[in-house]
Amino acid sequence: NFMLTQPHSVSESPGKTVTISCTRSSGSIASNYVQWYQQRPGSAPTTVIYEDNQRPSGVPDRFSGSIDSSSNSASLTISGLKTEDEADYYCQSYDSSEVFGGGTKLTVL
Amino acid sequence: EVQLVQSGAEVKKPGESLKISCKGSGYSFTSYWIGWVRQMPGKGLEWMGIIYPGDSDTRYSPSFQGQVTISADKSISTAYLQWSSLKASDTAMYYCARRPAAGRFDYWGQGTLVTVSS
Numbered sequence: 001n002f003m004l005t006q007p008h009s010v011s012e013s014p015g016k017t018v019t020i021s022c023t024r025s026s027g028s029i030a031s032n033y034v035q036w037y038q039q040r041p042g043s044a045p046t047t048v049i050y051e052d053n054q055r056p057s058g059v060p061d062r063f064s065g066s067i068d069s070s071s072n073s074a075s076l077t078i079s080g081l082k083t084e085d086e087a088d089y090y091c092q093s094y095d096s097s098e099v100f101g102g103g104t105k106l107t108v109l
Numbered sequence: 110e111v112q113l114v115q116s117g118a119e120v121k122k123p124g125e126s127l128k129i130s131c132k133g134s135g136y137s138f139t140s141y142w143i144g145w146v147r148q149m150p151g152k153g154l155e156w157m158g159i160i161y162p163g164d165s166d167t168r169y170s171p172s173f174q175g176q177v178t179i180s181a182d183k184s185i186s187t188a189y190l191q192w193s194s195l196k197a198s199d200t201a202m203y204y205c206a207r208r209p210a211a212g213r214f215d216y217w218g219q220g221t222l223v224t225v226s227s
Contacts, residue, residue, distance in 0.1 A: 039154075050213055
């Protein structure tokens with residue numbers, strides 16, 4: 001099976017834009033949808049992006065997702081950063097089994 | 110409103126057995142896969158397995174095959190995760206989640222913290 005590799009941590013200032021990457025180790029990133037979850041401390045994960053670039057209702061349009069076949073990676077971009085965006089973010093995809101990325105800790109300082 | 114409500118925290122000794130639950134409501138429980146996800150302290154999410162309550166079709170991650178048993182009782186809209194002999198390394202938060210499509214979980218339970226310690 002494949003792996004999804006995320007940066008361990010990223011940090012940015014309030015109001016700025018941050019992008020978190022999720023690189024697939026083998027097989028095409030475009031062959032299966034990518035999902036992104038936000039997990040705040042002490043809480044269960046919640047979906048912020050599904051099917052590569054779709055936002056569930058209630059998720060602000062500051063959150064966007066994309067895939068890049070040239071780098072075989074997916075990206076989660078958060079614009080207009082707020083302190084409440086500080087959380088762990090996980091990507092997920094599928095190829096005969098569910099695969100999660102290792103998670104990225106976003107610090108908004 | 111879709112809800113997944115998990116059973117409460119457990120403290121067990123090594124070698125003991127355990128069964129935790131996840132009760133679904135607000136949707137057709139038999140029409141969606143339910144998945145189980147482990148999160149060890151300070152670590153990331155790990156997929157354990159999934160079950161389709163409609164016919165109890167079950168799939169396991171190779172990492173968890175033989176280590177746990179996933180089951181469901183559709184009459185009470187509840188999925189289960191069980192261990193026959195717990196180890197200290199089973200200490201973790203366990204989440205159930207509804208799987209509307211392969212590679213995607215949309216609604217999550219609140220989590221069940223399992224602590225295994227002598």
